[in-house]
Amino acid sequence: MSAAPVAPQAESAEHHGSGPELGLLLVPPRARTGWRVVPARVLAMCTVELQKLRHDRTELYTRAVQPALWLLIFGETFTRLKAIPTGGIPYLDYLAPGIIAQSAMFIAIFYGIMIIWERDSGVLTKLLVTPTPRAALVTGKAFAAGVKAVVQAAVVVLLAAVLGVGMTANPLRLLGVAVAVVLGSAFFSCLSMTIAGIVLTRDRLMGIGQAITMPLFFGSNALYPVDLMPGWLRAVSRANPLSYQVDALRGLLIGTPSHLGLDFGVLALSTAAGITAASALLGRLAR
Known part of the structure; x- marks a missing residue:
């Protein structure tokens, strides 16, 4: 009975004295081509970012204190x-979607601080010399921030449910909530990261981040209806993506007109x- 033919890769692995496990290391995986390249690299970058969360969950616990x-x-x-008119909706119900968006x-x-840290440690330079497009690097990090935000949401x-907030249990609406949270977090x-590419230092980024977070929050409809705002603040609210995120969350979670x-x-x-x-500004960080 003749022996079965042996693949060239397996012969090479046996010739070098390695087992089948090491043989996989000697043969590179098939490269992705065409339209699959960018999504694969976005997913890889997102996975790398989330691995950090698996090793240190402290951020999730500390971040839950403020919305609570x-x-x-x-x-x-x-x-x-009963100081803020909300159209007959209990204010706690009205507030909960805004707090989800805020958290x-x-x-x-402050995600740009991580980019600056990677620049200082040399990681960013190594990433930029790979064939991965810069947009894929940024997108992977942005959607990793979105996944973290979904966990926070x-x-x-759950806390709002414990406090008696009447929220939907419809799976499709909850899926829409997750999408809105991911998109909003990806934008911010x-x-x-854009600000990081302009200011280039952590101290400056921290100062600017602290300077814009509260105006973005108070200049949205997270705490009060747009109708209560003065005219100039309404204009700010219309240009603020957080307002659209809150409107979507409110409509999906508690059924208000949206x-x-x-x-x-x-x-x-x-x-x-x-x-x-x-x-466009990512390369400026690595100079």
């Missing part, structure tokens, strides 16, 4: 005061613009 305080103290107090933004807005939703992380098509359109365009701007 907003709901427990601010939300409960203003629900009793996601606070995670993403789940914590806020790209904004942070403009989901417009909301998701603005979030998607903002994210695309953010990826483009951050990609």
